[in-house]
Amino acid sequence: MNKKELRQKQIECLKNYAATAAKELDDLILLKKLMNLKLLQHSQRIGVTSSLPYEVDTSNLIANLWEQGKEVYLARSYNNREHTQDFVAYNYNSKVAKSKFGVEEVVDTNAKVNNELDLIIVPGVAFALDSKQRIGFGGGYYDRFLAKHPHTPTIALANRKMIFAHMSWQAEKTDIPLKTIITPHEI
Template structure:
């Protein structure tokens, strides 16, 4: 199965899993595990994506980060041919709008951008336990960002439907592995 087909299969599987009690419980377990990491405790500026229904829910995470006094930066895709993105300051007063991908992004074009983040919570459709590779959504936004910002620490939250012992998809030279993957039962360090 090629990468595009695998991606579509994962979206279907995750969509069917989205409203299940198990997913809700796993999302909470992932958040609880992340909260207890030194990586999060030692990070001041944290980048995150507003999640879609079939992704691990980031709403509680964002609220928790605000409560801790962390600076939260929400991903915003740029309208360019290079498929770049920036991380824009996000707080409870920030106005957001839906992007062409259906995710909430900061709508103020003059909002503070910080691409030198301490920590980035990287979304994905699938993650490989052995290589820490991720299957993203196909635009290459995160891989391009991470290739430029190598000092930023990365972590992914992966429920049981997202985790694979090894990559079942093609790995490309431009794919950047994730440093830490948190699953409902373990924390995998690269």
Template structure:
């Protein structure tokens, strides 16, 4: 199946799943499993994307990281020639704006600290292959370009709709696998 076809299929499946109580429960379970990871306990700086409703909810995760005294950096798409990401320091005082992708990002501010050398980056996606750890993103390549240069810990949270035993889509050499995939049943 082509990536674009699976991407559209996954978006429909995930939007439908938003309406089920299972999603909220699964998001909570994934959050608890993530917070229980040794790499989370041993890390101080975290890169996160503000989630869309169809994704695993990151709002509670961000609040819990703050409660633990951790630093959170929110992803912001760079629309220059590189089409990659920067992670901007995010606090409860940060002003957010909706990007052209519909994702909340920190508003432009000359005083916002950028940190692209984070201890852990939480990588979003539409689908995750549990055997190879490759992911299907939204198609812009922003995360893959960032991850190609990033050398630290990457983690993804995958609900049951996002999980595939193996990639049912073409995997390209520019697709960067995540190191750890957290599901409600197991950590891969």
């Protein structure tokens, strides 16, 4: 199965999983594990994406980061040929709107852009534990960004439906492996 086919299969699987108690429990466990990580505790500027309903929920993560006085930056994609993105300062007063992907992004053109982050929480629909590769949403936004910022630590939050022990898809030369994948259970 190629990446595009697996991506579509995964999105359908995750949509079915989205309204279950098991997903809610996974989200809570993942949040707790992430908040207990020393890397997160020592990070001040954190990049994250506002999650879609079938992804691991980032709303509680963002609220926890704000409570701890951390700077939160939401990914903002640009509708250009290069499929680029920046991370934009996000707080309680930020104006947001849904992007063409359905993800909330900061729309204030005067909001501070900061791509020199201490940590990035990277989204995706499938994560291979052996290679730390991921399948995202197909635009290459994160891979392009991470290629330009190779020293920024990356973490993915993967619920039980997103986890693959071994990479069952062909990685492309532009795919950037993650540094850490957090799962709801011990592997």
